[in-house]
Amino acid sequence: MTVAPEYSTDSGADELWEGVQPQPARRLLVAGLGLFAAQGFHGTTTRDIAARAGMSPAALYVHYRTKEDLLFRISRIAHEAALTAIPPESPGSDPAGQLQAAVAAFTAWHARHHTAARVAQYELTALEPAHFRAVAAVRLAIERTFRKMIERGVAAGEFEVSDTPATALAILSLAIDLARWYQPGSRHTPDELGDLYAGLALRMVRSGR
């Protein structure tokens, strides 16, 4: 829970941004990400971003309409990647195994990409309405994925929960809150946290207690 007084980012090498082309657009996006994570969207100017990317302020506008447009690209890519990180549910499989795999992957993703997750999660209110709606649709898809897995386990008699939507949100909180406290050098690796939290999530839903 004790966080170092400086927020460190190491996301320059993050494979999340590989699809952002051309290369100067990616450099600007990674510069913006680091600044938004450290000092917030409202505390960062386009001039700061251009300077950190080693480019002129005008160059930013070649690739991004506004600072908000750059934030939107970060947020959409991060949300879509978090959704994609959840392994697809195969119809014949065991609900507990499915939920365990999903929580493990979703948790590890948030530890590994904690800087992207931080900006994607904490700067939602800075998005323009149309951009917010696009991101909210991905958020809803994530929430529904977990809700359905719980419903499937309940239907099979393996799970027993008093409130499926609230339990899904609680499981998401375990993973998403890593954006707040996880740092490289934390006591556990992303995969270890994934395994730990998958075990805790299963305990939260399993019947027969």
Added chain:
Amino acid sequence: MTVAPEYSTDSGADELWEGVQPQPARRLLVAGLGLFAAQGFHGTTTRDIAARAGMSPAALYVHYRTKEDLLFRISRIAHEAALTAIPPESPGSDPAGQLQAAVAAFTAWHARHHTAARVAQYELTALEPAHFRAVAAVRLAIERTFRKMIERGVAAGEFEVSDTPATALAILSLAIDLARWYQPGSRHTPDELGDLYAGLALRMVRSGR
């Protein structure tokens, strides 16, 4: 999980700040809180805070040395109140009942004071080193309180966990993540969320599965 595109605060009436005296100091603190929550510490100037409090920029410096000093007061008060919200552990009591009461109170506190929690949790890196250490001490006390409750239940054979510190952090995440998504008008009241999460936390630690 879907958050409205504007961050709303209603903490002007929050009883948390009743001890902040004299009254202009409190008004400035509440103004700073709302702005930090909506646009971040780095995105807010002392001029913004004074204007929102209906005071002159110079008046702020009568009560706060710097903008960071105002943040520190918010953060310290919020952290100490969150710690104080946890009911004291009575030696003869049942570990499950104790943990349940603690999680319920700590969760409800974070929903009720979601704006204060948001600023206290998300702006830690903006604190000066000495201020950070003061707040970190309270954070550690909170973490230890939960860890000890789990250890007590394990020693009594009531709980069975694979990793006590990680489980304590996960339980804290359930509550603290409300600072990210809780809004007045959410589907559950703070007390309902407290009861729900207390039940989930107990499932996370109970033995005999």
